[in-house]
Amino acid sequence: MFVHDFANHRDYYNGRRLFQKAKNRVSMLAFRNANCYTLNPTETIMKVLLNAKQIEQILKKLTTRIVADTPDNVEIVIIGIRSRGEIVAQRLAGMLSEKTGTEIPRGTLDITLYRDDLNSPKGNIQPKVRTTEIGFDIDDKIIILVDDVLHTGRSTRAAMDALIDLGRPKAIRLAVLVDRSGREFPIQADYAGYKAKAAPGKKVQVLLKESDGVEQVIVE
Amino acid sequence: MKNKTSQFKWTRKHLLGLRELSAEEITYILDTAAGFEQISSRAVKKAPPLRGKLVVNLFFEDSTRTRNSFTLAASRLSADVVEFTKKDSSVSKGETLLDTARNLEAMGIDIVVIRHNAGGAPTLLSKYINACVVNAGDGFCEHPTQGLLDVYTIRKRKGSLKGLKIAIVGDIAHSRVARSDMWAMTKLGAEVIFVGPPTLIPPKVDQLPVKVSYSLDEVIEKVDVVNMLRIQFERLGGNPFPSVREYSHYFGLTVERMKRAKPDILVMHPGPINRGLEIESEVADGQNSVILQQVSNGIAVRMAVLFLVNQAAAQTAEVSGTI
Numbered sequence: 001m002f003v004h005d006f007a008n009h010r011d012y013y014n015g016r017r018l019f020q021k022a023k024n025r026v027s028m029l030a031f032r033n034a035n036c037y038t039l040n041p042t043e044t045i046m047k048v049l050l051n052a053k054q055i056e057q058i059l060k061k062l063t064t065r066i067v068a069d070t071p072d073n074v075e076i077v078i079i080g081i082r083s084r085g086e087i088v089a090q091r092l093a094g095m096l097s098e099k100t101g102t103e104i105p106r107g108t109l110d111i112t113l114y115r116d117d118l119n120s121p122k123g124n125i126q127p128k129v130r131t132t133e134i135g136f137d138i139d140d141k142i143i144i145l146v147d148d149v150l151h152t153g154r155s156t157r158a159a160m161d162a163l164i165d166l167g168r169p170k171a172i173r174l175a176v177l178v179d180r181s182g183r184e185f186p187i188q189a190d191y192a193g194y195k196a197k198a199a200p201g202k203k204v205q206v207l208l209k210e211s212d213g214v215e216q217v218i219v220e
Numbered sequence: 221m222k223n224k225t226s227q228f229k230w231t232r233k234h235l236l237g238l239r240e241l242s243a244e245e246i247t248y249i250l251d252t253a254a255g256f257e258q259i260s261s262r263a264v265k266k267a268p269p270l271r272g273k274l275v276v277n278l279f280f281e282d283s284t285r286t287r288n289s290f291t292l293a294a295s296r297l298s299a300d301v302v303e304f305t306k307k308d309s310s311v312s313k314g315e316t317l318l319d320t321a322r323n324l325e326a327m328g329i330d331i332v333v334i335r336h337n338a339g340g341a342p343t344l345l346s347k348y349i350n351a352c353v354v355n356a357g358d359g360f361c362e363h364p365t366q367g368l369l370d371v372y373t374i375r376k377r378k379g380s381l382k383g384l385k386i387a388i389v390g391d392i393a394h395s396r397v398a399r400s401d402m403w404a405m406t407k408l409g410a411e412v413i414f415v416g417p418p419t420l421i422p423p424k425v426d427q428l429p430v431k432v433s434y435s436l437d438e439v440i441e442k443v444d445v446v447n448m449l450r451i452q453f454e455r456l457g458g459n460p461f462p463s464v465r466e467y468s469h470y471f472g473l474t475v476e477r478m479k480r481a482k483p484d485i486l487v488m489h490p491g492p493i494n495r496g497l498e499i500e501s502e503v504a505d506g507q508n509s510v511i512l513q514q515v516s517n518g519i520a521v522r523m524a525v526l527f528l529v530n531q532a533a534a535q536t537a538e539v540s541g542t543i
Contacts, residue, residue: 110255113267113297113527119534126229126531129255129524165264 367400
């Protein structure tokens with residue numbers, strides 16, 4: 001009888017715990033909708049930096065600045081770095097074409113072969129080689145090199161080396177949706193959409209409709 | 221789908237044959253090769269992933285195409301290449317394969333590309349040295365990079381190998397290409413038919429995942445791809461067929477036979493071609509021929525193989541370094 005009671009007590013206790021956990025989850029979801037939430041100090045904190053509307057506005061601003069900077073007699077081309085830079089480039093190219101009334105050529109660059117960590121892979125990351133698709137001559141053009149996030153600057157370095165192997169552009173300008181802190185190379189963006197300060201361990205992620213189903217920039 | 225492929229990890233530091241590879245691994249090599257193709261067509265035909273690596277071409281058998289293709293592939297990935305052929309080496313002085321390889325290893329090689337007349341030589345080598353081993357043809361066993369470039373070429377033209385009927389015609393018994401082709405093609409979902417005179421079909425062929433036909437006329441109308449093998453006179457023992465003319469009459473790919481084939485049939489040949497013997501000149505140079513594409517695709521495929529084995533070696537080196 002006593003043992004039975006004890007078991008019941010334990011069930012009750014566990015039940016309370018599970019209930020509390022479920023309640024926490026619900027409040028977590030509620031907070032997510034409010035753009036920011038913390039569950040408890042030990043949980044990872046996720047914060048939404050930009051929503052779909054803000055992303056759209058930033059891209060529009062970038063477009064205006066790129067058009068303002070470009071002399072009429074020089075051809076510009078858009079090249080996105082795989083894989084999310086490709087999507088951002090696609091949107092920028094569309095907006096630029098609309099604004100200038102001319103079709104802006106767009107290409108995609110795979111930088112895997114130019115990465116500086118190929119022979120010192122960390123953990124389980126094994127980059128997959130994909131195709132570079134640039135169907136036009138880059139000689140004497142102004143290249144708007146597009147990436148989703150500028151962080152260490154290593155990807156940009158790799159991309160510049162890859163581009164130089166394709167020809168001699170008049171200029172390479174860097175456009176990024178998010179410019180976060182943590183540079184390891186002397187590289188800066190010419191067109192930075194949103195400037196984010198993030199601690200070294202944090203991950204700033206751009207999630208886009210085409211690749212992730214949602215449209216936001218988060219830090220976690 | 222996209223996520224699934226990106227989570228796949230290549231872990232083999234040797235490429236010894238296609239028999240042991242899974243369909244997923246073969247597809248991964250082909251996908252990787254697609255990324256290397258454009259390097260050969262641009263202004264600077266070089267990329268840096270194997271910078272500072274040393275590749276040795278260890279060829280105990282004659283070869284021009286494969287050896288040059290590997291040399292080109294390695295140098296386009298910025299590796300240094302040492303050529304090592306039987307004629308001008310200590311092998312003619314009686315040095316064993318393992319001693320030769322160990323000596324090369326003492327020079328700090330990273331990848332050995334080996335061709336040997338004994339089947340299994342690359343596998344033996346891989347057990348005794350630390351460098352990556354890539355099989356460039358061993359005996360009558362396998363020629364994996366040829367098999368890969370053949371399926372790459374077919375996949376590029378036809379989209380997929382699933383459900384295709386592929387005839388491999390000629391000297392099957394002495395052909396390592398036929399074997400590697402068979403493994404790669406059947407794993408990717410194609411149906412393979414070996415075609416040749418009974419004397420040139422290997423014994424115990426019923427244990428292989430293929431059909432056999434002794435008449436090219438019977439299969440030519442049905443197949444989507446025909447791969448014509450060279451008659452390897454240097455390997456033939458005895459008299460497998462009465463005369464070259466008779467062989468050519470029954471098993472040569474002539475203009476006449478091509479008229480009965482599907483209009484979009486792919487004509488392949490691993491080279492070197494004996495014009496007028498297994499294939500008529502008009503067919504070899506014709507609309508359906510992808511023989512030269514095979515050669516250029518071969519460089520991309522070999523670049524992918526060298527890149528992947530080196531990646532796998534770098535990862536295992538990391539692991540053993542932390543122990």
